[in-house]
Amino acid sequence: MVRVDGSGSASSLIHVRGLDKKYYRGGEEIHVLQGLNLDVDQGDFVAFMGPSGSGKTTLLNLLGGLDVPSAGSITVAGDEITHMSRGNLTEWRARHVGFVFQMYNLIPVLTAFQNVELPLLLTKLSKTERRKHVETALGVVGLSDRMNHFPRQLSGGQEQRVTIARAIVSDPTFLLCDEPTGDLDRKSADEIMALILTLVKQDKKTVLMVTHDPQVADRADVTLHLNKGALVEASKLEGARLEGTRSEGVTSGGAR
Numbered sequence: 001m002v003r004v005d006g007s008g009s010a011s012s013l014i015h016v017r018g019l020d021k022k023y024y025r026g027g028e029e030i031h032v033l034q035g036l037n038l039d040v041d042q043g044d045f046v047a048f049m050g051p052s053g054s055g056k057t058t059l060l061n062l063l064g065g066l067d068v069p070s071a072g073s074i075t076v077a078g079d080e081i082t083h084m085s086r087g088n089l090t091e092w093r094a095r096h097v098g099f100v101f102q103m104y105n106l107i108p109v110l111t112a113f114q115n116v117e118l119p120l121l122l123t124k125l126s127k128t129e130r131r132k133h134v135e136t137a138l139g140v141v142g143l144s145d146r147m148n149h150f151p152r153q154l155s156g157g158q159e160q161r162v163t164i165a166r167a168i169v170s171d172p173t174f175l176l177c178d179e180p181t182g183d184l185d186r187k188s189a190d191e192i193m194a195l196i197l198t199l200v201k202q203d204k205k206t207v208l209m210v211t212h213d214p215q216v217a218d219r220a221d222v223t224l225h226l227n228k229g230a231l232v233e234a235s236k237l238e239g240a241r242l243e244g245t246r247s248e249g250v251t252s253g254g255a256r
């Protein structure tokens with residue numbers, strides 16, 4: 001079950017407390033996340049929404065160990081990641097996190113097969129085992145017949161499916177998706193969503209996804225809005241609005 005009020009148990013798969021993130025730019029402080037709490041269990045499918053600049057990408061980067069918070073703690077499957085060394089964090093990330101970004105981030109000079117194999121090069125798997133895992137992952141996303149294609153020979157939807165294959169090939173603890181359908185036409189977006197839903201329902205994957213698309217968010221177990229640096233459940237947002245805490249982008253410190 002997903003909770004944002006700090007009431008979740010410390011044994012949640014993802015357990016975030018008092019998460020704070022400040023950026024400094026030109027002498028100005030930007031307080032993006034302000035004491036954010038979040039608990040996510042194995043198999044949950046969470047959608048994050050919020051205006052541009054509200055901190056959605058910042059939050060995913062922190063959860064994926066790509067950036068470090070200014071304060072607070074992030075515990076995943078019992079590992080507190082906020083104090084890990086860079087080396088340990090890289091290893092942790094390879095084992096636990098699958099990333100799917102809006103821009104596909106595929107390496108243009110590598111084939112679909114080679115792109116998906118990349119995360120496995122960090123593991124101890126043999127070449128034969130790697131091939132088996134890559135073929136399985138490309139099969140899951142329906143691209144068994146495109147393994148030797150280069151990214152430029154694929155459609156946007158197919159490229160995003162390769163990204164998903166790369167994200168799941170090492171069987172990570174959870175997937176972080178940042179507007180995975182944002183750059184796609186409606187039909188491709190629907191296909192990608194159907195695929196992510198299959199991963200959640202059939203393969204019991206834990207998925208945390210940023211989206212602007214209400215249709216996409218509707219398919220998630222819960223939609224959380226970033227509101228003044230913290231998370232609010234969509235169903236409770238209307239109430240919050242009535243109390244005058246309207247959803248806004250991040251307010252920077254000092255006069256604007």
Ligand code: ADP
Nearest residue numbers: 023025032051052053054055056057058059250
């Ligand atoms: P979203 O993904 O919701 O659009 P972001 O997390 O990308 O928002 O950004 C939140 C705020 O933090 C924005 O005001 C953005 O300009 C600022 N920000 C993000 N990354 C940095 C950075 N590396 N340095 C300074 N400011 C940043």
Ligand code: MG
Nearest residue numbers: 056057058178
């Ligand atoms: Mg973003």
